[in-house]
Amino acid sequence: MGNVTKLISYIVQLNGIQKRFLEHSMSLLSGHDLEMLDAYLRYCLDNNLSFEFLAKAYDLISKDTLKEQVFFNKHKRYRFTTYTEVASHVYQNNEYMSKYMYGLALTAFLWPNHLQMFKFFRDKLPKYLKGNYLEIGPGHGFFMMEAMRLSSYANYLGIDISPTSVEMTRNILTSGYFGKFKNFKIIQDDFLAWDTREKFDAIIMGEVLEHVENPQAFLNKIQLLSSVSSYIYITTAINAPAIDHICLFENKEHLINMIKSCYFSITDMLIIPYTGKTIEESETNKLPMNIALVLKKNHG
Numbered sequence: 001m002g003n004v005t006k007l008i009s010y011i012v013q014l015n016g017i018q019k020r021f022l023e024h025s026m027s028l029l030s031g032h033d034l035e036m037l038d039a040y041l042r043y044c045l046d047n048n049l050s051f052e053f054l055a056k057a058y059d060l061i062s063k064d065t066l067k068e069q070v071f072f073n074k075h076k077r078y079r080f081t082t083y084t085e086v087a088s089h090v091y092q093n094n095e096y097m098s099k100y101m102y103g104l105a106l107t108a109f110l111w112p113n114h115l116q117m118f119k120f121f122r123d124k125l126p127k128y129l130k131g132n133y134l135e136i137g138p139g140h141g142f143f144m145m146e147a148m149r150l151s152s153y154a155n156y157l158g159i160d161i162s163p164t165s166v167e168m169t170r171n172i173l174t175s176g177y178f179g180k181f182k183n184f185k186i187i188q189d190d191f192l193a194w195d196t197r198e199k200f201d202a203i204i205m206g207e208v209l210e211h212v213e214n215p216q217a218f219l220n221k222i223q224l225l226s227s228v229s230s231y232i233y234i235t236t237a238i239n240a241p242a243i244d245h246i247c248l249f250e251n252k253e254h255l256i257n258m259i260k261s262c263y264f265s266i267t268d269m270l271i272i273p274y275t276g277k278t279i280e281e282s283e284t285n286k287l288p289m290n291i292a293l294v295l296k297k298n299h300g
Helices: 002-014 018-027 031-046 051-075 083-089 094-110 112-124 142-150 163-174 215-225 252-261 279-284
Strands: 132-136 155-160 184-188 200-206 226-238 264-272 289-297
Touching (some): 002 031, 002 051, 018 094, 031 051, 031 094, 094 112, 112 226, 112 264, 112 289, 132 142, 132 215, 142 163, 155 163, 200 215, 215 226, 215 252, 252 264, 252 289
Parallel strands (some): 132 155
């Protein structure tokens, strides 16, 4: 795993504060996680991305998140509240978005909370169910790729508003570095404006609700696209500032009440509090938390 060691070295050269944090993160990776990260680095290097670029991409997301945390601690709100504000800074800025998404992909392995969420997704995903799979906001493509590797759905569809994310997901699925995948389609569109009457047997929406102005509208559309037998998996963040987060969930009840108001039941849940704190301490002190939920559409 020389590539992984080399990447860590480049990151630490840029930001020495990361050294102990990354040593701890590396200790949490399983053999499969290390193999997958190594394959991702080989994929990046063979596509003319350097260790220096990847380290800078990781450093960008780390420092931007810290900057937004400082703003949040001072003002008790996220910096931006509308998609338009964020779009010009992030989603429509191809140079920034590319670095941001590569950095975000690396955090799936190098940030313990993101790694825990990734493992929860893998563990809970139905392995033998058939039908059609939909992923809203596949981003860097890792979750969709794992779904295609592990599950048995007949068709896989991803929809993302960002052209950079669409390209990254398509590229990683067709790269051959992680397996040979077929029966998939990735489209660029606004999920709320997307015109479809198809029902889906699995609907995945990871880290999207905190990025939108009206999360309830997203949940309502998932309600329309699902049946009572559909597997629905959603993740989001609570009191977790980032440059592209605009919807602030202040506690888990805020999110859970919204989900129940959209006629979903929660069948499984993972809450990851701030490192070293309980859920209650994290909520009281408005510290970042992650939450993943497996949902079922209610009858009626």
